[in-house]
Amino acid sequence: MNLPRMMKQIILQLNSSQVSPMVPSTTPLPSHFPALDGLRGLAILLVLFHMLSLLDKQTGLAAFVYFSLSSTGWVGVQLFFVLSGFLITGILLDSQRAKNYYSGFYMRRTLRIFPLYFSVLTVAFIILPAIGIQPSPTDHNNHLWLWTYTANWAALFGDSNEPFPHFWSLAVEEQFYLVWPLLIRSMNPLRCVRVCLIIVLISLVVRAYLVWEGMDHTLIYQNSFCRMDALAFGSATAAALRVPSWKDWILCKHKYLFYWSIGVALASSIATRDFAIYTPFGSIISYFLVALIFALLLTAAAGADVVGASGWVSVLRFRPLQVIGKYSYGMYIFHKPLHDFLGAPLALKFNTSQSVLLSTIYIVISTCVIFAAAFISWHLFEKHFLKMKQFFVAKL
Secondary structure (H helix, E strand, C coil): CCHHHHHHHHHHHHHCCCCCCCCCCCCCCCCCCHHHHHHHHHHHHHHHHHHCCCCCCCCCHHHHHHHHHHHHHHHHHHHHHHHHHHHHHHHHHHCCCCCCHHHHHHHHHHHHHHHHHHHHHHHHHHHHHHCCCCCCCCCHHHHHHHHCCCHHHHHHHCCCCCCCHHHHHHHHHHHHHHHHHHHHCCCCHHHHHHHHHHHHHHHHHHHHHHHHCCCCHHHHHHCHHHHHHHHHHHHHHHHHCCCHHHHHHHHHCHHHHHHHHHHHHHHHHHHHCCCCCCCHHHHHHHHHHHHHHHHHHHHHHHHHHHHCCCHHHHHCCCHHHHHHHHCHHHHHHHHHHHHHHHHHHHHHCCCHHHCHHHHHHHHHHHHHHHHHHHHHHHHHHHHHHHHHHHHHCCCC
């Protein structure tokens, strides 16, 4: 595959003033993309396979395949970032003229994110210690990073964010939610695309500089500036679909965008040795390539939804995968504490770290338990806050 030629073709097509007659330029973008629920489900499954793996025996073909797949599961977080960029930017661009642009957006995000997040912290750091249960041996001063959504900066100051080390990604997204509406308020879609591409370039440069300076991998992995290219790629995709002269071409070419995502994924996997991020080259380029792949895949899925296409996208519309996507936020919140404090200690008694089969069974059972916890949380707690979002709909 000639990637430079492919990218040149994309640019020429996007800059073309001609539109395809296959899809009328007035085709509205839906408020909900079913295939993206499937992508969200895929993202959390990738994360769980990566985070719940207990196998430490690396001999044999089965173990090699297992480790290769589980070590690449970190890309699930990158997919979450691309999805967030796409969905949030679409909401902001469509509500730019709303009288309650800021209050509507921030309140709806607050109702979706804060209740479960802060309830978990309250239970862990206030209620459990009050009854004599200490969930973490770390200094309580470190918990400030979690309360303030700045956990991804803790490592820079030599602190930790235990017992919720996975909350760093939620901090990155919350910082994005806070800043992005301010930047995009007066941008038209075309300008937004250009700004996003500049952000992608800045992210590459920042990672290259930190690698050059010998910065610790964890700092690069969790730093907002190092991970903002995924959010920017998702945002650029949402903006591109709102540029009239680009939209029709994107919608009509959704199948080719899917093929390109597969082609770029295969070529990138070889170039980066399965998207390794622990090498200097991988630390710089793997994040970029994974974000690009998922941006192409997301665009293809969104385009297929708009034009009502079937085929490959039916996989993302698979009902169980969409249901998992619906509860993915709660699953992400609960997976690490359930694994660390309940699952892993129990699983090690059955010697799961030495068997591919037993380790896989553990992941399947744990995923079911985590899903159940998220399901119960959503129906008994979260949805009551989500109902209040109706009071903060954009007033155009």
